[in-house]
Amino acid sequence: MALRLLDEHGLPDLTMRNLADALGVQPSALYWHFPNKQALLAAVSARILAPVSEMSTSGTTIHATSVHDQVRDLGDTLRECLLTYRDGAELVSSSLAFGLIESPVHPKLLEATKDADISERLVRIAAATLTHYVVGYAFHEQQRLQADSLGLLPADAELTPEAAGETAAHTGADDFDAGIAMIADGFEAAIRSSSTVG
Amino acid sequence: MALRLLDEHGLPDLTMRNLADALGVQPSALYWHFPNKQALLAAVSARILAPVSEMSTSGTTIHATSVHDQVRDLGDTLRECLLTYRDGAELVSSSLAFGLIESPVHPKLLEATKDADISERLVRIAAATLTHYVVGYAFHEQQRLQADSLGLLPADAELTPEAAGETAAHTGADDFDAGIAMIADGFEAAIRSSSTVG
DNA sequence: ACCTGAACACCGTTCAAGT
């Protein structure tokens, strides 16, 4: 029900009182099921991220996909999850930051790279970099999308007034992919230099 | 005054009412100076990020530092700013996401790379990647630091119970640097492949 | 085990009115 309220009315309207109303119950009733609002929001965040946790880990298949592709798949799926529900990126961002949930990217990247000889530390760092990038990007992106859909012009567009030809629609998903590719390349470079040294 | 309240009592206590009290004024008085609370918080965020905007751009000096070092300097300085004030990372994260301020990393990285022959698109993507990574990392980090200082054990530590020897203090600033290095390497790889093609 | 009723201690924001 919280997930439904979130998507229909947004995070600011996802209050304990509104949720209780939608469930036909008193607000205090929610506190038998959750210790506080943050815990409830963390549970909602986990649901939003479930598709990432349930991704098929292609690490053990016959034709092993490249590390680059694994990283890209993880990043794309994570971004999709965050954009599926209104304010999803904002909600997950804060749940992650407050340590109320773990990023599913880390265990997934461990699985996907367990055949290769890569230090766990490197995987942990790549997972953190990827998670922070995707969540931050999607948060910002979702905000712009929602501002657009309300007819407001995004504040970002006004800052380069002379670049009128490239304002709209081009600064979108391509940039996201390029950022993912940069992280994947950096990961591979780190793998190379560590296996060279070790 | 808002900056002082933030650092002394944290973001949840930085309310219009508390700020008005600290200024010896009625809450409604603040609405003559700022249209709403978000605008006020955006102004505070800009102050927190000021040291990044005021960094000396070493791009025009005689001995040009490497792109790798430029990225590292920017990332380190940004992280320092965010950790300087209590809840600084959280505040800046939301101001950035809502488009109420711009990341100072983008213009700085443009300055620093303007002598080299690097496409503006690549610089924009590297700046976005770096910003999202550093802000997300610092947000999470600051939360853990503050939980620690309150005597609470961070939730993250309990998830790998067998890894008792590596729990504390090692998963810290080194990992941050390694993430920055990964982004810098990915940036350089992208520069190489674009100048090869172009 | 699960929920109600009522209260406590707050919020951001508006707006007529003052000086």
Add this chain to the structure above:
DNA sequence: ACCTGAACACCGTTCAAGT
């Protein structure tokens, strides 16, 4: 130009009491 006073419409959370 800058602020007060008072109100409006909300919040999250607690806790005795019910069934």
